[in-house]
Amino acid sequence: MYARSLFCLTLAALPLPALADTVWLKNGDRLTGKIAVLDGGKLLIETEYGGSIPIAWKQVATLESDRPLVVEFHGSPQDELSRSLSAADEGQVKLGNGSESRTVPLASISQLIHPKPLIQDFTWEGNVDVALDYKRAETNTDDYDVSFDTEAKHGLWRHNAQASYNREYQDGVTTTHNWEAEYALDRFIDEHWFWQGRLDYKRDHVEEVARQRTIGTGPGYQFWDNELGAFSLASLFNRSDYLFATGEKENFYSLAIKWDYNRYLVGKTFELFSTGELGKPLSNVADYSLDSELGLRYRVTDWASLNMKAEKDLVSGSEGDLDETRYTIGFGVGW
Template identity: 40%
Template sequence: MWSRILLMSSVLAWMVPALADTVWLNNGDRITGDIVLLDGGKLALKTKYAGQVLIDWKNIDTLRADKPLMLRRDGLDSNRSNQLLAAGKGMVRVVHDEPGGKTTTVPLASITRMVHPRKIVRDAVWEGNLDAKLDLERNEDRSDEFNFRADSRIEYGRWRHVFNGEFEHETKNDIVVDDNWQLEYDIDRFFTNHWFLRTGVEHQQDAFDFVRRQTILGTGPGYRFWDNELGRFDLITQINRIKYRSEIDDLEFNSLSIAWDYKRLIWGTRLEFYTSAETHLPMIDKVDYVIDGEVGLRYSLNSWARLSLLYELDQTRGQGVLDSDRRYLIGVGVAW
């Protein structure tokens, strides 16, 4: 009986390394782990002994992966592989997901992205953040402040969907002193790996601001400098139709805008620096400019929990009047 147990343990111990993905480097080293993602010229490999490591794609000689992967090669179309097998220097054998298991040997340099396929949406990259702040003060005044922020993006093939939302509510001695919310949705259509066309809608409401309601419809070209596991940088220009609703007057006008979206992981990917902003130049005399921007830091406590620090600025200037709203958020959140 004991001999059978020892034999089975030996077989299992021999099989475990075989189930791991293996990467052979140009210098002769070999690393085993689980392939997480290939994008932006870097392969993210999760190892048991060093956590997640990033390997320059150009430094890889060949590799092996026993799990299905979605491969993007020479363009925007993707193929599903059942398995990747080691081949010659700078090559890999792709076992295709089709009857008969057709095998093709391809250069590693032709592969620009690898992701794990999803059960419902294949070749989709989904990421997002949810941050919350709760501040309860019980001094001379009774103050309750709630702030929730969420953003998410889904990229599938040549399409990318971007969602943003925020809700803020504050009371002092049971009297509401701040109540606002904002929702935004953008859809991007990529024509190359970098150029895309964005169309979006944004709506804001603030019960205590001079501009009570604001709706923006816009479209225009954008350029993606990079978007990978280390971060992203997008620059977008749009022509917009803006509607303002206030107690004094209502305005509808066109504007030109420029926006950016930047994120970068630093300090061993534990710290994330991010900033986004949009500046509108209205085509009327009543409004000089409109700025909506933010900058912040997120510190990863583990694979999903984060501490966040955020500064927001919403500013409108027109007819000699400057209306500014600055907000600070220190809270906790989740990421996926």
């Protein structure tokens, strides 16, 4: 008797495994893991044995989860927060909210995402993209493009860091050679509003604008930030210092709008992203500046991806102009 009691106490002291979400398929199979997101007709479930597995929503018989999920219905502008999902008859699921619950058809649900609290534990994610282009013809061209983008969050703070390096040779002559680094720190005031401070530095060894340094600060607004992506705008008051290839220098203050957008599609298989900044000087030393990027990323595995990007760098100034557009196709690593 004492041995049995000691055995029970030992079991009670052991940490219990985390409860897993369960998805039942119409063919009789069952998957366990963590439901990540439902979007574009694809349910993404994260498993320890097979990584992230996309499932066609129409093949799901029912499912259950003890985690809160935001449920979006076809034809309804209002989302619903469900504290849990419980299995029901085939083609249905039970939405639980404490003592109240209701059963809905799976076909009526268009989206499932996890709510993201404002204050959360430390998270870190990012991408490194590489593009190489070698052309051998009447003009031999070697093109290298490397970019780094990362974001870390902890509590009310968000750290953003970006860097890129571009170099191109034509018949051994350097036609493009530049690099850029930027760091931005956001302090959230509430769920949407934040204050940003940032430092940006660019170096170009070929174009007329040889160096650019910008320090800025200002308020920003986060429109959304969830499992399907994020979109934010920041209005900045900047001080910019330009050094031209002629040796002339300019420094001035400006106002700018900065955007950061990404959206996952088809169960996180594709990612559409865009970042950029449009600035207007408060004096006549320059007309305007634009630094933007638009791209599409395709996930091959949980960590590997293929990407296509278009980058636009435009400066109109009294001492020189910069107008450069780059198109790249490459591969990347994400975490």
